[in-house]
Amino acid sequence: MDDDLLHLVPDEDPAVGPRVGAWTIALVDDDPAVHEGTRYALSGYELDGRGLEILSAYSAAEARLLLAERRDVAIVLLDVVMETDDAGLKLVDYIRRELREETTRIILRTGQPGQAPERRVIVDYDINDYKAKTELTADRLFTSLTAALRAYQQLKRLDETRRGLEIIIDAAPMLLDQKSMQRLAEGVLTQVASLLNADCAGILVLREGNEADHSASRFSVLAGSGLYGGYVGRAPDALAPDIRPVVEEAFAARRHSFGEHWSTLYVHTASGSEIVALIDTDRPLSDTDRALITLLTGRLSIAFDNVILYERLQRANVTLEQRVLERTAELIRANRRLALQRSDLRRANNLKTEILGTIAHDLKNPLAVILGRSEMLTDLIGMEPEAGQPAPPPARAAMATQVEHVRASATRLIDMIDSLMADAMNDALDITLRREPVDLAGLAREVCEANRPLAEAKGQCLTTALPAELFVCGDAERLREAVDNLVSNAIKYSHPGGAIAVAVRQETGATVCAVTDEGPGLSPEDAARLFGRFQRLSAKPTGGEGSTGLGLSIVKRIAELHGGRAEAFSDGPGQGATFLVRLPDEAM
Structure with missing residues (x-):
């Protein structure tokens, strides 16, 4: 009966996709039976927990398309x-030269060994094994496949290592050249993703502060990529609850950590800062990945130190610039105060000069009158009575003595006023000359005539060698004072009966006023301190005159104010001396 018949329903082939992480093998042969036999012999094959994904191509042309699309x-x-008879050999050349697949292992299988002799093929083509189909049993296929996969695995690791090292070498200059912490952090995440050659996201967290007291440390998220990009610039407290403990644990452990889902990289810089990079990858990191990551992070401390030190230097520069601006403002204010004080001092100095001028005018004139009247009284007292007149009473002698005291006191007071004015003039550093044409010859002539009575009183001969006129550009009052000091000094220190000569002449590039005497001359000691203030020379006034020690220093000062100089020459003690003022042509 038909009911007794059993109908066997064939099992449906489950549509099973390639296993994750499976080894990919391409089977290229024009014989379908070879494909079936190979799949049967390798069914259940597994190496390192990974099975096989077998791809089939039934011609060299079909294999070219397959291998160009699948690079794994x-x-x-x-x-x-x-x-063709050499289709397989041409495919080998295509794989190595055009696709540049050097890690893919090629096992050549042939049913006609004579068509492709083994020795020639091994020498001429880059293949890894040569088997005749008749000798390739299941066991030998297993052995050859395992050996080839081991070799492929090692070559891939070497290739990944080489590629990673190239990335690290190329990245080093870029990372070391960064001046911004955020740019450097972004560059690190980019280089890590490139190094792993995988889709990954991550964040980079910086901790600065006291290593001994982490509560005083400052945290900040420097960079983020992928789903962590929104954390940049925020405090670690804002991190998701599932990743914040991972970051804190990395800082506490102070070392790298690699997991199935997250990996944390730890960097400690010489400046005391700490950085943790959390990397979220779509696959576990291999030993090669971990070694390369460790090598990269070992170089990052220098890059981070460079940026940290650069930022500190920038902050120091800003602070220094601020301090320079503040100091400059203080100096400007101080200069303004000094300018005001200088103006006040100038006004005070002008007032002092004005007061001294008033003293000279208001005191010297009355004193001159007193001195003149005392001399007249002395002359009257000393007159002999005329014939027939009675002799002067004895009191006249006492009166003469008192008059002499008045004259001497007035003379000393005039000398004191002259010294006071001379000293004040010599102290005034901001003396302003009233420059105008001055007849130096005429000025010297007037000074000589004013001093001639003093010379005649000592029996001295005062001669002059003066041109009709010789003009210079200068301050008439100052030049008169200088010439007067030289002439009066010559009279004062020359012996009674000596000769004094005053000359004004034009020399090369200068106008000279010279006073020559037959006085005591100059010793070497005198020459060394001749024009100093308050310097008393070895020679003494020959008529009992007073001396302040300022005369020659005033002459020197006036000469220098006119751009010239004061000079003195002597053949030695007892040989007389010549004192002169030399004014350059520029002063004319």
């Missing part, structure tokens, strides 16, 4: 003779 093929099991 670990092994190619390749037949030599397909659409």
Whole structure:
């Protein structure tokens, strides 16, 4: 009966996709039976927990398209003779030269060994194994496949390491050249993603402050990528509850940590800062990845130190610039105060000069009258009575003595006023000359005539050698004072009966006023301190005159104010001396 018949329903082939992480193998052969047998022999194969994904191509042309699309093929099991006798060998050349796949292992399988001799093929082509189909049993296929996969795995690691080292070498100058902490942090995350060659997101957290007291430390998120990009610039407290403990644990452990989902990288800088990078990857990191990451982070401390020190230097520069501005403002205010004080001092000095002028005018004139009247009284008292007149009473002698005291006191007071004015003039550093044309010859002539009575009183001969006129540009009063000091000094220190000569002449580039005497001359000691203030020379006035020690220093000062100089020459003690004022032509 039909009811007794059993109808067997074939099992449906489950549509199973490639296993995650499986080894990819390309089987290239024009014989379908070879494909079926190979799949059967390798069913259940597993290495390091990874199975196989077998891709089939039935011609060299089909294999070219397949291999160009799938660049993750670990092994190619390749037949030599397909659409042409050397189709397999040409495919080898395509894989190595055009696709530049150097890590893919190629196992050549042929059913006609004579068509592709093993020795020639091994020498001429970059293949990794050569098997005849008749000798490639299941066991030998397993052995050859395992050996090839091991070699492929090692080559991939070497290639990843090489690529990672190239990335690190290329990244080092860029990272070391960064001047911004945020730019550096972003560059680190970018380089880590490139190094791992995987989709990853992450954040980079900086901790600065006291290493011994972490409560006093400052945290900040420097950079973020992927889903962590929104945390940049925020405090770690704002981090998601599931990642904040991971970051805190990394800071506490102070070392790298690699997990299935998250990996944390720790960097400690010489400046005392700490950085933790949390990396979220779509796959666990391999040993090669971890070694490369460790190598990269070992170089990051220098880059972070550079940025930290640069930012500190920038802050120090800003502070220094601020301090310079503040100090400059203080100096400007101080200069203004000094300018005001200088103006006050100038006004005070002008007032002092004015007061001294008043003293000279208001005191010297009455004193001159007193001195003149005392001399007249002395002359009257000393007159002999005329014939027939009675002799003067004895009191006249006492009166003469008192008059002499008045005259001497008036003379001393005039000398004191002259010294006071001379000293004040010599102290005034901001003396302003009233420059005008001055007849130096005429001025010297007037000074000589004014001093001639003093010379005649000592029996001295005062001669002059003066041109009709010789003009210079200068201050007439100051030049008169200088010439008067030289002439009066010559009279004062020359012996009675001596000769004094005054000359004004034009020399090369200068106008000279010279006073020559036959006085005591100059010793070497006198020459060294001749024009100093309050210097008393070894010679003494020959007529009992007073001396302040300021005369020659005043002459020197007036000469220098006119751009010239004062000079003195002597052949030695007892040989007389010549004193002169030399004024340059520029002063004319």
